[in-house]
Amino acid sequence: MTPDPPAYRALALQIACRAVNQCTDRASARARMSDSIDRVGRHVRAAKAFHGPDLRLVVLPEYFLTGYPLGESILEWADKAALAPDGPEYEALARIAADNGLFLSGNAYETDRHFPGLYFQASFVLDPAGRTVLRYRRLVSMFAPTPHDVWDRYLELYGLDAVFPVADTDIGRLAAIASEEILYPEIARALALRGAEVLLHSTSEVGSPRLTPKDVAKRARAIENLAYVVSANTGGFIDADLAVDSTNGMSKIVDPQGEVRVEAGFGESAVACAEIDVVALRRYRRRPGMGNLLSRQRLELFAPVYGGAPVYPANSLLGPSGEVVTPERSHFLATQRAVIERLARLGLV
Numbered sequence: 001m002t003p004d005p006p007a008y009r010a011l012a013l014q015i016a017c018r019a020v021n022q023c024t025d026r027a028s029a030r031a032r033m034s035d036s037i038d039r040v041g042r043h044v045r046a047a048k049a050f051h052g053p054d055l056r057l058v059v060l061p062e063y064f065l066t067g068y069p070l071g072e073s074i075l076e077w078a079d080k081a082a083l084a085p086d087g088p089e090y091e092a093l094a095r096i097a098a099d100n101g102l103f104l105s106g107n108a109y110e111t112d113r114h115f116p117g118l119y120f121q122a123s124f125v126l127d128p129a130g131r132t133v134l135r136y137r138r139l140v141s142m143f144a145p146t147p148h149d150v151w152d153r154y155l156e157l158y159g160l161d162a163v164f165p166v167a168d169t170d171i172g173r174l175a176a177i178a179s180e181e182i183l184y185p186e187i188a189r190a191l192a193l194r195g196a197e198v199l200l201h202s203t204s205e206v207g208s209p210r211l212t213p214k215d216v217a218k219r220a221r222a223i224e225n226l227a228y229v230v231s232a233n234t235g236g237f238i239d240a241d242l243a244v245d246s247t248n249g250m251s252k253i254v255d256p257q258g259e260v261r262v263e264a265g266f267g268e269s270a271v272a273c274a275e276i277d278v279v280a281l282r283r284y285r286r287r288p289g290m291g292n293l294l295s296r297q298r299l300e301l302f303a304p305v306y307g308g309a310p311v312y313p314a315n316s317l318l319g320p321s322g323e324v325v326t327p328e329r330s331h332f333l334a335t336q337r338a339v340i341e342r343l344a345r346l347g348l349v
Contacts, residue, residue: 019067060106117326123176
């Protein structure tokens with residue numbers, strides 16, 4: 001573990017997503033992404049000047065460069081919108097982190113040479129030297145491939161550490177959760193059990209003046225795991241058929257007691273900035289008492305239930321010989337229907 005870091009400020013940068021769905025070819029989509037990266041660079045530079053030199057962490061919204069597929073096939077979206085892990089878009093984002101001397105986290109679709117014909121949704125962290133110190137692939141998705149869909153092959157290639165990665169950095173131990181995965185307590189708990197102290201939540205979700213399920217979950221995940229949650233939502237969704245402000249607002253930082261330290265309103269905003277005190281968090285985690293929930297986990301109680309009751313099947317995108325299968329979009333809904341039917345036959349739903 002790295003030495004205890006001084007307190008610093010983190011920002012959930014709420015920016016508009018300019019979708020690439022209406023781009024007619026790969027070149028125009030890449031040009032739009034490049035423009036979006038330039039905008040991110042300007043916003044980050046201005047935020048650093050505004051909030052001060054102790055701004056050490058900026059979290060960007062979910063799929064901030066592209067939006068999400070709207071009718072494109074898996075192959076079409078991979079070509080149009082997915083980044084190569086060593087591609088120019090990541091290189092440009094790395095320069096933003098390095099130029100501003102901070103950690104930059106975000107979320108994008110990306111390809112993997114080991115899984116041709118697929119893409120994954122990935123959250124990343126770039127350090128102040130421009131190095132990728134964390135790459136997390138979303139594990140639960142409704143309409144997109146995940147590592148669980150090619151589970152045996154993915155584990156063989158990358159191992160469990162890459163499935164639940166935690167980066168031990170000089171601003172604390174960082175981990176990422178993608179979008180609606182904040183609703184799945186098992187993911188945050190797995191990361192916390194691997195040492196995560198700050199959960200970086202790139203999201204694009206419904207904005208509302210009332211508590212939403214995801215907003216409740218952010219507070220719950222912070223309390224359950226004694227961790228900070230830095231949650232960046234989009235500040236509007238532009239050039240897509242969805243009404244612009246459907247995903248807008250509520251970017252926030254939640255402390256380990258579930259208190260919202262700061263929250264942005266609607267529109268593009270650098271308001272959701274607050275102090276992260278990892279030293280105080282570590283002191284609390286090492287303190288005996290009822291509130292130390294991490295130290296009170298009795299995980300053996302739950303292992304037989306989780307291990308003995310599979311719900312959504314693994315390896316649904318691996319063929320009989322272990323080959324990768326490129327699915328139609330209908331595959332995901334059909335698989336979910338089959339799961340529900342099986343659970344109903346067992347009398348579980």
